[in-house]
Amino acid sequence: MKNIIVTGASGNLGQAVIQQFLLEGWQVTGTVRSQKTEADNSDDHSFKKVAVDLNNETATGEFVTTIIAEQGKLDAAVLTVGGFAMGSIAETTAKDIFIQYQLNFDTAYAIARPVFIQMMKQGSGRIFLVGSQAGMNMEKSKGVVAYGLAKSLIFRLAELMNDEAYGTDVKTIVVVPSTIDTPQNRRSMPHADFTKWVKPETIAGHIFLNCISDDPSLLIED
Ligand SMILES: NC(=O)c1ccc[n+]([C@@H]2O[C@H](COP(=O)([O-])OP(=O)(O)OC[C@H]3O[C@@H](n4cnc5c(N)ncnc54)[C@H](OP(=O)(O)O)[C@@H]3O)[C@@H](O)[C@H]2O)c1
Known part of the structure; x- marks a missing residue:
């Protein structure tokens, strides 16, 4: 059975990714901050x-x-943990940047590194990092300075990992969601046209298709 780690198991995208891979018959390990955190699929x-x-x-x-000892290998990891913050340069302190760095990059790097080392030993694997449009294009970081800077590192990390893994079947893919249709976004932007937003399930489907592809797209823009 193929196996996958999904971080942010309680989150909107994390839940959709877990559901998608369970439906496809994978063994899924989801991380939460506290064992008390609700994550659906608990009965599966x-x-x-x-x-x-x-x-x-x-x-x-x-x-x-521990996961590798239990399962012998690791086929994929989808690292969804992250969060958002507003603020222009004048409104953003160095500490604000550090907080976003910890939330959006540190939480990804701490797990991407041991996962990458294992996949390099295996010679195969798929790592999905979640960036953002602000992280990909600084034009879109105006007013979200700390968030954009933190997410920009996700793209640089993927470049470095793909460079080190060049010629192997270890691929790191950056997912770049536009606005995701989540209850939180609907609450904070009640007058927006929700039909223009991407559903977490749509992103999860694209992640799965790229995960099983021999030649995945290294950038998923949804
Ligand atoms: N939502 C959007 O419109 C949008 C757009 C572009 C990019 N993104 C990116 O897409 C990803 C998923 O977004 P989402 O809307 O699914 O987010 P979400 O629903 O807020 O879920 C975030 C997940 O991260 C976990 N988390 C937060 N801080 C953590 C920490 N310090 N350590 C460990 N886990 C932590 C949360 O756990 P708890 O439940 O314990 O808080 C939750 O499971 C994020 O990286 C986000 O930046 C989102």
Whole structure:
């Protein structure tokens, strides 16, 4: 059975990705911040919820080691943890940037690194990082300075990983969602046209298709 780690199991995108891979018959391990955190799919025998502090590099490395010891290999990882903050340069302190860095990059790097090391040993694997339009294009970072800067590192990391893995079947793919149709976004932008927003399930479907492809697109813009 193929297996996958999904971080942010309680989140909108995390839930959709977990659902997609369970439907496809994969073994899914979802990370949450606390074991008390609700994550649906708990009844599915192919789903395991694990509490991991992704800002703790040692704990995160031990989590990956345990999964590999239990399952013998790791086929894919989808790292959905992240969050948003507004603010122009005048409104953004260095500490604000550090907070966004910790939330959007540190939580990804701490797990991407041991996952990448394992996949390089195997010679295959798929790692999905979640960027954003602001992170891809600084024009779109105006007014979201800390968020855009933190997400921009996701793209640079993917470039470095794909460079190191060149010639192998280890691929790192950046997912770039536009506005996702989530309850939180509907609450904060009640007058927006929700039909223009991308559904988490649509992104999850694209992630799955790229995950099983021999020649995945390294950028998924949804
Ligand atoms: N929503 C959008 O419109 C949009 C647009 C572009 C990009 N994105 C990106 O897409 C990804 C998923 O978005 P989403 O809307 O699904 O987000 P979401 O529903 O807010 O889910 C975020 C997940 O991250 C977890 N999390 C937050 N801080 C954490 C931390 N310090 N350590 C570990 N876990 C933490 C949350 O856990 P808890 O449940 O415990 O809080 C939750 O499971 C994010 O990276 C986001 O930046 C989103």
